Amino acid sequence: MKYPKGIKPQPKGSARRTRTLDGKVKYGSRGMTLEKDLDQTNAYYLETGRAVIHKKPTPVQIVNVDYPSRRKAKIDEAYFKVPSTSDYNGIYRGRYIDFEAKETRNDKRFPFINIHEHQVDHMKRCHDQGGIVFIIIKFSLYDETYLMPIGHFLPFWEAFLNGGRKSIRYTDIKDASLLLKQGMNPRIGYLDAVDEFYFENGE
């Protein structure tokens, strides 16, 4: 069977256990789905001239580089670094846009363990500077993806830092976020939600 470019069928029995690059245990093969869907979405927005939004490269500490030939440099020792910013940023309708995207297989809550404090600090700063800042949260089990404006996220985060809940309840996310429409092209039309929340409502 032939699938459209970039689309691969889910393997059967996909709830197998895998270990991700940062050592966390993840269940199922859907862990990278959101990232791939956003890559496809951003490529679509770029091609159609709607926005220029990119995922930043994974930050890596390069320790040693080998030169097996004059033309090819091979990195043979490097380590993952903790990111100091969010993963996605760019420009849309003349505005700076910045977001982080996270996926959970939890069916009741989004645990903060998925997010680094550095990243939230960064997003807060961008928000203070007048940027459009949010978190995209996918609940894999429901196949639902939400856009949560940073202003709605921060109260939960600050309560957590002050000893409160270590997660946001699914129901709270539903109440404080926009549900994103999913399709073929773009896969996750998050800019329609940005239009609705940041432009049409006059924020």
Next chain:
Amino acid sequence: MKYPKGIKPQPKGSARRTRTLDGKVKYGSRGMTLEKDLDQTNAYYLETGRAVIHKKPTPVQIVNVDYPSRRKAKIDEAYFKVPSTSDYNGIYRGRYIDFEAKETRNDKRFPFINIHEHQVDHMKRCHDQGGIVFIIIKFSLYDETYLMPIGHFLPFWEAFLNGGRKSIRYTDIKDASLLLKQGMNPRIGYLDAVDEFYFENGE
């Protein structure tokens, strides 16, 4: 002798030949000066709340990761990728800002060999979207650093793509750019030039 944090004396006889990561031969040890000065400058702008601007991580294609222990992931095979965007972006005065920074030891011209076509295409797109976009060019031999707005850079680039000069003359850069003040903190106060060109002149 003790030097302030982050400042190292230039080694004597610094005009030795070195090979950079992408295989190009570079002369002298000053190749990384501009990048370090911009890192310090951006850290200063971040601390003082003036702007949120970061250098993107070097894009790397990770091929293999080894797990010598449960907690530590070691990348033991990876390769440098050609960047598809410019190196720096962020938000300033509510606006999206995007730039590339390049250094040359040439005393008469800035050769285009220093810039990838992908990067210019990216900057053009950001410019079309209403972002503040420019190239910072340092002439190491003169210790002069210029901010060249992308609108001033593109005519030279397009002439080059159509078979014209493979470089921009130093004198042309001088005429079409803002000379950046250098200091201790920030080292390269490029946002003052941004204020002057993009805000005070009404662009």
